[in-house]
Amino acid sequence: xxxxxxxxxxxxxxxxxxxxxxxxxxxxxxxxxxxxxxxxxxxxxxxxxxxxxxxxxxxxxxxxxxxxxxxxxxxxxxxxxxxxxxxxxxxxxxxxxxxxxxxxxxxxxxxxxxxxxxxxxxxxxxxxxxxxxxxxxxxxxxxxxxxxxxxxxxxxxxxxxxxxxxxxx
Amino acid sequence: xxxxxxxxxxxxxxxxxxxxxxxxxxxxxxxxxxxxxxxxxxxxxxxxxxxxxxxxxxxxxxxxxxxxxxxxxxxxxxxxxxxxxxxxxxxxxxxxxxxxxxxxxxxxxxxxxxxxxxxxxxxxxxxxxxxxxxxxxxxxxx
Numbered sequence: 001x002x003x004x005x006x007x008x009x010x011x012x013x014x015x016x017x018x019x020x021x022x023x024x025x026x027x028x029x030x031x032x033x034x035x036x037x038x039x040x041x042x043x044x045x046x047x048x049x050x051x052x053x054x055x056x057x058x059x060x061x062x063x064x065x066x067x068x069x070x071x072x073x074x075x076x077x078x079x080x081x082x083x084x085x086x087x088x089x090x091x092x093x094x095x096x097x098x099x100x101x102x103x104x105x106x107x108x109x110x111x112x113x114x115x116x117x118x119x120x121x122x123x124x125x126x127x128x129x130x131x132x133x134x135x136x137x138x139x140x141x142x143x144x145x146x147x148x149x150x151x152x153x154x155x156x157x158x159x160x161x162x163x164x165x166x167x168x169x
Numbered sequence: 170x171x172x173x174x175x176x177x178x179x180x181x182x183x184x185x186x187x188x189x190x191x192x193x194x195x196x197x198x199x200x201x202x203x204x205x206x207x208x209x210x211x212x213x214x215x216x217x218x219x220x221x222x223x224x225x226x227x228x229x230x231x232x233x234x235x236x237x238x239x240x241x242x243x244x245x246x247x248x249x250x251x252x253x254x255x256x257x258x259x260x261x262x263x264x265x266x267x268x269x270x271x272x273x274x275x276x277x278x279x280x281x282x283x284x285x286x287x288x289x290x291x292x293x294x295x296x297x298x299x300x301x302x303x304x305x306x307x308x309x310x311x
Contacts, residue, residue, distance in 0.1 A: 022219050022254040029203045029211060076249065105253045127196055127257045130203075 012140050016040040017047045017073035017085060018103070027072065027103075027128060034133045039068075044080035047073070051095060053088060068098055069140050074126075075104040075111065083115060090119040099139040103128055175310035182303050191296050196259030213304045219258050220297055226251040227290060234283055244282065245274045251289075262292040 014036045016027045024040045031038045041047050051068065071089065073082035082102055089095050102115045105126040112123045121139045124132045187194040197212075204211040226247055233244040252267040266289040273281030 020250060020254055020257075021222050022215060022257050025215050025218060026200075026203075026257055029208065032207075033203055033205070078246075105249070105256065126253060127199075127259075129199055 011035065011037040012069040013037045013039065013067055014136075015047060015050060015068045015071045017042075017044060017071065017077070017082065019043060019074065019077045023074065023103075023126065030128060030130060030133045031072075033130065034136075036136075044073075044077060044082070044085045047071070047085055048088065051089075053092060053095065070099045070101065070136060072101040072103060072124075072136075075102050075115070076106070083118070086115060086118050086120055099136075101136065101139075172310060175306060179303070179306050179310050182299075182306060186299060186303065190261050191299060193256075193259035193261045193264075196256070200258065213307070216258055216300055216304070219254055219260075223251055223254060223293065226254075227286075227293065230286055234279070234286065239277075239279060239282075241274050241277050241282075245271065248274060260293075260296055263289060263296060266292050 014031050016024065016031065016038055018024045018027060018040070019042050021042070024042065028038045028040045039050065041050060071085070073085050075082040082104075086100050086102065089098060089100055096119075099121045100119065101122045101124065102112075102120045103124045103126055104111065107125055115123055122132075122135055183192075183197075186192040187197070200212045200215060208214070229247045230244055230251070233240055233247065248267060248271055252264060252271070255263045255267060266285060270282060270285040270289055273285055
């Protein structure tokens with residue numbers, strides 16, 4: 001993780017979910033080239049674990065991460081699909097404001113509409129290009145400008161206010 | 170050999186791959202654009218990753234066609250993964266062969282599937298050789 005000395009701009013952390021090792025490598029590089037910090041996982045269950053949702057207990061954040069600013073996920077995956085992940089995120093009180101972007105190699109309008117209706121910000125057709133990744137920034141900046149209550153890590157469970165892009169644990 | 174000569178060879182080989190339809194110009198160029206000081210061998214790495222991963226997928230597809238009854242659903246699932254990776258690295262002819270295979274698979278045409286899977290394997294192997302030579306020249310050119 002190389003952050004240049006004197007780099008005042010905080011990096012956005014993107015969680016990428018794709019079962020294909022090639023596509024994970026590609027999306028990771030696309031995101032890093034665009035100055036995002038990246039965590040790439042190969043399944044929805046690993047993504048949920050990372051996000052602390054595996055136990056479906058929104059109040060308990062068991063995860064070790066600091067913050068996720070955006071989730072980008074493949075649609076078709078064995079087991080739980082990207083659509084399942086999208087629904088879980090949007091139905092989660094603590095995570096519903098994280099922008100979710102879908103990727104798919106298949107151009108199926110009904111699928112695309114369903115995802116957008118469920119709250120996905122964008123739907124990228126694979127192979128994903130740098131020009132697609134450049135479309136992510138507005139969704140992140142929009143969230144950053146909002147202030148939402150988050151849960152602090154202190155056991156007193158005080159509500160704290162902070163930028164939407166960083167979620168207190 | 171003179172470096173300029175090697176660089177010209179590299180350019181020539183790459184253009185041949187594009188012109189002959191082996192590689193998708195746009196996608197492969199995108200991969201090259203992602204290569205930087207932090208990842209100077211990104212393209213070769215991702216291609217190597219592809220060949221390691223896709224060998225397994227091809228084997229799995231062959232296995233589905235050996236089993237009785239043939240599980241066309243499973244074949245299509247594996248093919249979907251394989252086609253996805255192939256298009257990510259811009260493997261054009263491989264991708265086109267996959268499209269044909271997908272059609273035979275949907276039609277549950279055993280003979281068609283066997284035939285086109287052989288075609289997929291063939292294109293996959295030809296591209297591998299071409300890319301190995303290409304990357305060797307790239308390395309020589311520095």
